[in-house]
Amino acid sequence: MNKTLYDKLWDAHVVRKNEDGTNLIYIDRHLVHEVTSPQAFEGMRLTGRQPWRKETILAVPDHNVPTTDRRVSPTDPAARLQLQTLDSNCTEFSITEFPIHDVRQGVVHVIGPEQGATLPGMTVVCGDSHTATHGAFGALAFGIGTSEVEHVMATQCLVMKKSRSMLISVEGKLGAGVTAKDLILHIIGQIGTAGGTGCVIEFAGDAVTELTMEGRMTVCNMAIEAGARAGMIGVDQTTIDYVKGRPFAPRGEMLTKAEIAWRELHSDPKAKFDRIIRINAAAIEPQVSWGTSPEMVVGVRGVVPDPAQEQDSVKAESIRKALVYMDLTPGTSINEIAVDKVFIGSCTNGRIEDLRAAAALIRDKKVAKSVTQALVVPGSGLVKQQAELEGLDTIFKEAGFEWRQPGCSMCLAMNADRLASGERCASTSNRNFEGRQGQGGRTHLVSPAMAAAAAVYGHFVDVREIA
Amino acid sequence: MQPFTRQTSIVLPIDRANIDTDAIIPKQYLKAIGKTGFGPNLFDDWRYLEPGEPYMDHSRRQINPDCILNDERYLGAGILLTRDNYGCGSSREHAVWAMVDYGIRVVIAPSFADIFFNNTLNNGLLAITLDTTIIEQLFAEVASNEGYTLTVDLEAKTITTPKGEVIPFEIEAYRRKRLLEGLDDIDMTLLQANAIRAYEERRKAKVPWLF
Numbered sequence: 087m088n089k090t091l092y093d094k095l096w097d098a099h100v101v102r103k104n105e106d107g108t109n110l111i112y113i114d115r116h117l118v119h120e121v122t123s124p125q126a127f128e129g130m131r132l133t134g135r136q137p138w139r140k141e142t143i144l145a146v147p148d149h150n151v152p153t154t155d156r157r158v159s160p161t162d163p164a165a166r167l168q169l170q171t172l173d174s175n176c177t178e179f180s181i182t183e184f185p186i187h188d189v190r191q192g193v194v195h196v197i198g199p200e201q202g203a204t205l206p207g208m209t210v211v212c213g214d215s216h217t218a219t220h221g222a223f224g225a226l227a228f229g230i231g232t233s234e235v236e237h238v239m240a241t242q243c244l245v246m247k248k249s250r251s252m253l254i255s256v257e258g259k260l261g262a263g264v265t266a267k268d269l270i271l272h273i274i275g276q277i278g279t280a281g282g283t284g285c286v287i288e289f290a291g292d293a294v295t296e297l298t299m300e301g302r303m304t305v306c307n308m309a310i311e312a313g314a315r316a317g318m319i320g321v322d323q324t325t326i327d328y329v330k331g332r333p334f335a336p337r338g339e340m341l342t343k344a345e346i347a348w349r350e351l352h353s354d355p356k357a358k359f360d361r362i363i364r365i366n367a368a369a370i371e372p373q374v375s376w377g378t379s380p381e382m383v384v385g386v387r388g389v390v391p392d393p394a395q396e397q398d399s400v401k402a403e404s405i406r407k408a409l410v411y412m413d414l415t416p417g418t419s420i421n422e423i424a425v426d427k428v429f430i431g432s433c434t435n436g437r438i439e440d441l442r443a444a445a446a447l448i449r450d451k452k453v454a455k456s457v458t459q460a461l462v463v464p465g466s467g468l469v470k471q472q473a474e475l476e477g478l479d480t481i482f483k484e485a486g487f488e489w490r491q492p493g494c495s496m497c498l499a500m501n502a503d504r505l506a507s508g509e510r511c512a513s514t515s516n517r518n519f520e521g522r523q524g525q526g527g528r529t530h531l532v533s534p535a536m537a538a539a540a541a542v543y544g545h546f547v548d549v550r551e552i553a
Numbered sequence: 554m555q556p557f558t559r560q561t562s563i564v565l566p567i568d569r570a571n572i573d574t575d576a577i578i579p580k581q582y583l584k585a586i587g588k589t590g591f592g593p594n595l596f597d598d599w600r601y602l603e604p605g606e607p608y609m610d611h612s613r614r615q616i617n618p619d620c621i622l623n624d625e626r627y628l629g630a631g632i633l634l635t636r637d638n639y640g641c642g643s644s645r646e647h648a649v650w651a652m653v654d655y656g657i658r659v660v661i662a663p664s665f666a667d668i669f670f671n672n673t674l675n676n677g678l679l680a681i682t683l684d685t686t687i688i689e690q691l692f693a694e695v696a697s698n699e700g701y702t703l704t705v706d707l708e709a710k711t712i713t714t715p716k717g718e719v720i721p722f723e724i725e726a727y728r729r730k731r732l733l734e735g736l737d738d739i740d741m742t743l744l745q746a747n748a749i750r751a752y753e754e755r756r757k758a759k760v761p762w763l764f
Contacts, residue, residue: 101752215642231671231672233738240743500580
């Protein structure tokens with residue numbers, strides 16, 4: 087056998103090959119949130135269609151939800167209407183929803199795996215680009231637009247062409263204090279924000295297989311920031327141990343049967359990839375993004391780059407624009423950059439392991455006086471519950487962090503959590519685009535430990551020097 | 554979906570690579586539950602001087618005179634010319650809805666982000682990829698010729714410049730057909746309902762835990 091993991095997943099989901107070169111691909115799991123679904127439900131209503139298999143859909147409000155007092159509705163009437171619309175659509179179409187007051191509510195890409203709603207071998211879609219997260223389970227998972235959300239609801243299928251395959255093999259061991267987040271930021275820095283366009287990336291190699299499921303999800307989550315259609319990692323014991331016993335996962339005899347099938351979900355030794363990239367794990371430092379695209383990233387011991395050194399004129403202009411927006415000067419040491427706010431959370435780094443890593447850094451320490459706000463937003467109600475059981479909330483609160491309710495929060499600032507113009511934030515989220523965390527806000531992407539350290543010192547520091 | 558056959562219009566040049574969908578339509582406008590009315594908020598952060606909110610009367614907001622969308626030369630443009638990796642980032646289809654609502658029917662770039670590219674097709678927006686050298690040429694011509702228009706003919710797969718130069722472009726056959734006919738994708742798939750059901754039966758036997 088010489089199939090890639092992607093080949094195996096693709097082949098298992100081809101309903102029909104069309105004459106025009108497209109394929110009808112079957113979708114096993116459809117995750118839905120409030121922002122990209124209302125127009126799809128409206129389309130279903132206008133055409134009088136019903137969901138093809140409503141039991142494959144799981145809905146949750148996350149982008150707009152307030153992370154403060156949940157007894158109070160959002161003050162923004164548009165957000166309130168969108169949240170109510172999701173509730174009423176789920177009721178009307180008999181779709182399973184974890185509403186805002188359900189302890190299982192959280193960021194859609196955190197709750198899917200947490201519930202076992204994401205399983206190895208599945209095709210998983212959601213009207214959200216970070217659906218790539220679920221590829222960590224040996225699944226084919228990708229973000230879709232709202233028209234496609236409606237298409238999947240109505241037909242359980244999508245019309246697709248197969249992407250090219252890329253293998254990113256991370257060999258050797260990550261150093262102490264270097265995390266999955268640093269690994270993926272480093273990869274994006276290497277291949278660029280369009281480096282994976284038209285491709286599905288499989289992440290492999292010792293440094294990847296040694297990651298926990300949380301770490302693997304962080305890596306696959308940001309495959310989209312490299313432009314890839316999807317990111318994925320083969321199934322191993324770590325995957326199976328994580329999935330077992332979760333509410334939506336198979337049990338008993340069915341689990342035994344599933345386990346046999348899941349163990350086949352890896353690339354064969356002679357599988358052929360269209361492109362192979364090898365990365366040396368040991369050379370990766372904790373990363374900090376300095377610009378307005380996730381590829382604009384450098385090791386914590388590095389400096390802000392100089393556009394004059396860039397040969398490509400389009401790239402040099404991008405660097406210049408980014409430095410103006412970020413208010414940074416070429417040659418500035420990364421550890422001299424002071425932050426106003428710190429955000430720990432998101433579908434990239436809002437899981438229990440992330441909160442543990444951040445808490446370990448701030449135990450018995452205080453948030454620097456110069457930092458005006460430090461937020462911890464757990465990825466789900468269950469992550470929050472677990473963290474509280476471990477006393478992490480106390481550590482955060484005693485250090486001066488705000489301990490919030492789960493949601494997307496300041497990752498995209500659709501709710502009230504946002505940066506003011508000119509504010510600089512150390513953020514564990516996934517995008518540093520202009521205005522992403524609030525108009526005029528300046529985002530530096532980092533790992534949870536690096537964000538926690540920046541909160542304590544008021545500027546970026548190398549976590550390896552303080553651990 | 555409105556079919557696309559031919560478009561002649563002014564070209565709006567946005568000379569910037571990696572334009573993300575957050576820039577095309579900022580998040581505060583994603584709270585809408587409809588598909589229309591996003592046009593005034595296309596590139597909102599660049600286009601206006603003060604931050605915008607959905608409930609505002611956008612015609613009364615102070616415009617940014619340095620933003621190319623506010624340059625009189627390019628008012629009424631139906632063709633957008635831009636750089637690599639256009640539409641990267643968030644999957645928000647609102648980005649395409651905003652472009653179409655603004656009046657853009659064609660976007661030309663060296664490359665597009667995957668999800669954005671699919672979203673264009675579902676809204677009758679023609680996305681054309683051209684070699685960087687031709688893109689450079691078009692940028693230069695737009696800059697030096699006021700009122701520069703292009704004619705895009707999807708039937709013939711050509712772009713014609715004001716001087717009469719004909720630039721051919723490639724497009725996958727199924728994309729071209731869908732755009733030309735403005736077909737409803739869901740209806741087309743539902744014609745395959747029997748094949749979907751047959752697949753489900755086969756699949757259920759193999760992976761019963763998913764059913």
